[in-house]
Every structure is written in C-alpha cells, then in structure tokens.
Amino acid sequence: MSKINRREFIRVSAGAGLVGGTLGFPGLLMAASPKVVVIGGGVGGCTAAKYLRKLDPKIEVTLIETKKAYTSCFMSNEVLSGDRTLESLTFDYEGLKRHGVNIVIDRVTAIDPAMKSVATESGESFNYDACVVSPGVDFKWDAIEGYDAEVAETIPHAWFAGPQTLTLRKQIESMPEGGNVIIVAPPNPYKCPPGPYERAAQIAMYCKHHKPRAKILILDPKDRFSKQGLFRQGWSKLYGFGTDDSMIEWVGAAGGGTVEELDPSTRTLQAEVEEFQADVINIIPPQKAGKVAFASDLVEGDWCPVDKLTFESTRHPNVFVLGDASSAAKMPKSAYAANSQAKVAAAAIVARFNGQDPGEPTFVNTCYSILGEAHGISVAAVYSLDREANTIMPIKGSGGLSPMDASEAQRKREVSYAHSWFKNVIDDMMG
C-alpha cells in the first residue's frame, strides 16, 4: 500500500473539494505568458511586482503608478526633526525595471473585472489575467468642518510624504521660540498606527535643541493608541511627559480630544469641549481605501474585503487588493504588512496560473518608532490564517512590544535596527 502523507492528502482532498473554497481557476489553460497588472507603486504593489517576477519570470508584469518616483511615508517623521531629507526617502523604479517589470506612469481610472482590463486617464487599456490593486489610503475630507484638500496646502496633513512634509517642517522651523504645535490624530483604522505619536516625538526632538520652550499637543479622538505605554515612557524620559513642564501633551477622547472644526484663518480648532489655537497645526484626517478601489467597486464600507488566503477581492474575482486599502484584520495598515501580504498574493497568483491551490499563507509585521536620537521602540507579530474566521491571527505566545524599562543600549539598538528595516524593506520591494 502506498503511503499517503499529510501534504499529499491536502492536495488530494482539496482536489476532491473536501477542503473547499479554494478551488483553482477557471483558466487552467493560461496563456504561455500570463499577464498581471499592478495598480499602485507603493510597498504592496512594488513587492508584488518584484516577487511575481522572482517566482515566475514568464509572467508579464505591468505596474501602473501616477508618480515617476516613490517617496516613502515611513521614516518621513524624521524629516520633521531634521534628521533626514525628503530626497533620502525618494526612490525611482529602475530596480523594478531590472526585474523585468513594465513601469507605466499614468493614472488608472477604473478596473473592468468582466473584461479583465484596466483603463487609464491617458486612454490606454491593459488586459490582465490577474490584477493587483494596492492604492493605499485616501482621506475622508468631510470629517472636520473647514478642512479640505485645499486648506491642507497650508495646514498640512503630511500623511503622504512629499511637499506637505516640507511645509510642516518649515512651519515648525519658523514658529516663534515658545510656539505651539497641534497634531490632530485620526480615528481607527488608519495607516501607520503609531505614526502621529512618533511624529510628536520627532518634532519634540527638533524643538528640544532649537525651541526648548515649544509645546506639542496631540488631540486624539481615541482613548488608546498603538504602543501607548512605550510612547508615554519614552516621551517622559526624553521630553518631560507627565510633568507640568512637558513638551508633549496628549488629550484623548475622554478629555475632549475629538476635533470637530477648523478655522484656518485663525488656526483655531474647535474640539468637543474647548477651543485650541496653535502656531502650527497638522491634521491627519480619517481614512478610507484609495480612489481606484471605490471606482472599481472593490469596497464595502471604507475598505476592501479580501479572501485572506490569497488577498483576492471577495467582490471581484482575479483582482487582489493589498496593503492599506485592504481589510486585513488583524494586521495593521503598515509597510511591513503590505510587503508581507504582497508575497502571499504573488505566490497565490503564481499557484493559480499553474492550476494549483494556494499554499498556507504566513505573515509578519514589524513596526519601529523612533522617539529620540537613541530611543527606538518596536512592535512585531507573526501571523497565520484562521480560515474559518477569515482572520489573520497573531500566533499565540509570539510577537508583542519592546519591553518596558529596557536599557538605553537596547533602545539605541532599536534605532539602528529601524534604519536597517527601512533600507531592507525598500530594497526588498524595489531594489
């Protein structure tokens, strides 16, 4: 009797429809060079494009992106402290071209899932066998009265790294000696959960040296935030948080931190309980999936539901939504998450082109925050998929936060590893 091991069993039973739900493709007779169109040249899109080519060089991959170069949002808080230039966050797509990815600079207007084609603003049309959509986030502009895309030119969100990051940096540099900055944090979910709190620390890092009497206030519609204990400890160690003389203050929902209205002319914020006036205001608006996801009927509510085994949209077959735009609980909207999801999707697409079932997915997230020149903290998680719940679950007993009360040497190492992470994740997605 021949043995049937577990792996073979899975294959056999999946083929017999017993495991179910993941049966391959109508298109077993795929063309010799299947086509994948990738929409969005951020972490999710680039990583998917690179890994598709790495996994199967026969696949024709076309990546469509509106900008000629990518500027990473992660690490852009370091521009605010002056530790980094915007140029150091900007990368061209030449690396992806070397991997054989066709780069098209254009704006996608919509996907036609019935015709399996993608239309662009310049009138081009691209056919696909599989389409990867990684458009990132867009803002819900109607959430704070008086704040819109136009006002954001002078009262920046700086939540996409670019000109607004520099505007915010300049405003902080030119505010008076004892000036004050208000950061309006967004409600959950949003991209880069620790970002607003790292931002406060990075601004304080600059102020500590150049404007030691400055104050930074975070107004928050939430009562809790990512890495809260570690942030409070770091802020208190570096910037006097919790004392009368603290450079950083945080007002959560219970304290009236929800902002309702902005008067741009006087730079006044109407929050739930009181008004706040500031020299510099940074509003990070509430978020939803990027425009193309809405235009292509990929959303339910604000985000795009996916089968987390493959990241295929549950609304349209052969369309895979990655990164911030996807509804990928319990993964956060982070660069590492998008990078990790992209590899799962790339492998699933390749398996499908070969008439195979997708393999068991595995995910990692690692997210660093830099609070001072020598003070880094992190959160990490390794996840597996709970298929029944369609939920990506952290593996029990693993992951978690940097320990509280870690030594200065350990906190310093985390800064160095944060910078390593930055270089490696960029290289992994587009190098």
Place this chain on the structure above:
Amino acid sequence: MSRERLIIILALFALLPITALAESPTAAALSYTCAGCHGTDGSSVGPSSPSIAGMDPEIFIDAMQDYKVDKRNATIMNRIAKAYSDEQIKGMAWYFAKQKLELLPQSTDTQLVELGTALHDKYCEKCHEEGGRSGDTGTLAGQWMPYLDYAMEDFIAGRRDYPRKMKRKVDAVIEAEGEQAMPALIHYYGSQHNSVKKEANHE
C-alpha cells in the same frame, strides 16, 4: 492504496475541522517574511541587521532556538522566533543556507583593519576560517559592523553564551590589546566584503 480505502480515509479526514489539517507554510514562504529586515533572500543592505544568506543551517537553528527561549539577548528576534515550530525553523535554516550571500562595502579605518588582520590571524582564524567567511562558526567576513559590535557586546556582558573555546580567545585578545581589540577585529571583518570565495552551497 486501493480506491475504496482512499475514499474511506478521505471521508474520515473530511470530518475533522479544517484547522486541524492546516498545512505549514512552505519554507520559502516563511523565509520571504524575513526580508523586510534581513534583505531579499537574506542579504541585508544594512546598516545593522545581519545578512543571513548562506548561513550554516545549524547556526541558524541554534540562534532561533536560543531566541525562542530568551537565552540570547535580542531586541526583536526573541519575540519573532517564538512563532515558529522546530520544523519551520529547520526549513528556514535550509532555505537561507542555499541563498547566495551578497555583501556590500562598509567604510572601515585602515589602521584598525591592519591591527584586526593580525589579531584575527592570531586569535580567531583557527575557528573562523578563511578570514571569517560563512561556515559552521557563522558569517563574520563582510557582516554588518554594528551587528558584530552588538554581538560582541552581548558576549562580553554575558547576555549571550559563548560557543566553546571562544571566551578564552576573547579574554586573551582583550588582555593583549585592550579596548582596541574589538573595534580592530570588527573593522577587519567589515573590510572583507569582496573576498568571499566560497559560494553558499549546502545542497
């Protein structure tokens, strides 16, 4: 196996909850998730997380097992290692062992490199053969210098267990050269990026 038996077995398995049948992700899939910090296929572009491509599988397994039980000082790896089974760790170890190590240049101090060359030959070469190239005592040649620095700090402070015989050599080199010993050795290894002769091949 006869067709009937197969059908009966399949039918029995079908009664189990799906989660009980969940297959492990492949070694490649698991290894891909490391790239965000350790570089594509384990060749880190720096400045401090180590390259793990071409690494001896036993070294990889020992490191992960030590991280798993908090036996080796870590910032983040102890949290990550706990997620993986022994089999998965083994799979990743072999995946990375088979990857080609690609190293980048680092800036080093000529005088320190010179001293480090002599110190390496006298105190380290016996185990870290061929100038510390990848082998069963780890990858030192061309490894990221901040990482080597952290590793030595941890050994010396007792936050990481020395492999056999190493403590004696480290004590001896510090006794002989004082505070310069470690920086010299680290600069020497950091200077060895383009002298990797052996291609990773653990097939």
